[in-house]
Amino acid sequence: MPKFIQVSIFILQNKQGQILLSLRDSQKEHPNQWEFPGGKIESHEGPYQALLREAREELSIKIKSSDFLMQYFFSYNDLFVHLFVWLVNEFEGNVYASESQELRWFDVKEIYDIPYLEGDRKILDKLSNHSN
Numbered sequence: 001m002p003k004f005i006q007v008s009i010f011i012l013q014n015k016q017g018q019i020l021l022s023l024r025d026s027q028k029e030h031p032n033q034w035e036f037p038g039g040k041i042e043s044h045e046g047p048y049q050a051l052l053r054e055a056r057e058e059l060s061i062k063i064k065s066s067d068f069l070m071q072y073f074f075s076y077n078d079l080f081v082h083l084f085v086w087l088v089n090e091f092e093g094n095v096y097a098s099e100s101q102e103l104r105w106f107d108v109k110e111i112y113d114i115p116y117l118e119g120d121r122k123i124l125d126k127l128s129n130h131s132n
């Protein structure tokens with residue numbers, strides 16, 4: 001039986017409309033693939049609390065304003081994931097990779113040409129349709 005997790009993901013855009021992605025560590029599952037920042041929802045928190053915590057832990061920022069974009073389920077071979085996705089409107093602080101992961105800003109269309117996490121495709125398609 002596959003493992004089940006819930007994940008909060010957030011979309012950060014710069015003034016040029018580019019989106020921030022994080023490169024997965026080569027030692028993790030799905031190595032060297034780009035993904036939207038975020039992480040697992042802990043048992044003591046809800047999706048939005050996880051979003052705020054992950055932003056602090058991963059990027060050293062404090063989210064001030066965000067809009068809920070979507071939620072969906074995705075299945076990997078051994079993992080079933082429930083994803084909650086927010087579009088960040090305003091945040092405090094400078095984006096910093098506090099977990100030493102590589103961060104990079106991409107145009108939405110560019111992301112289709114790089115190795116990205118398969119489960120993020122639905123988000124990417126929604127953002128791509130938004131930017132047309």
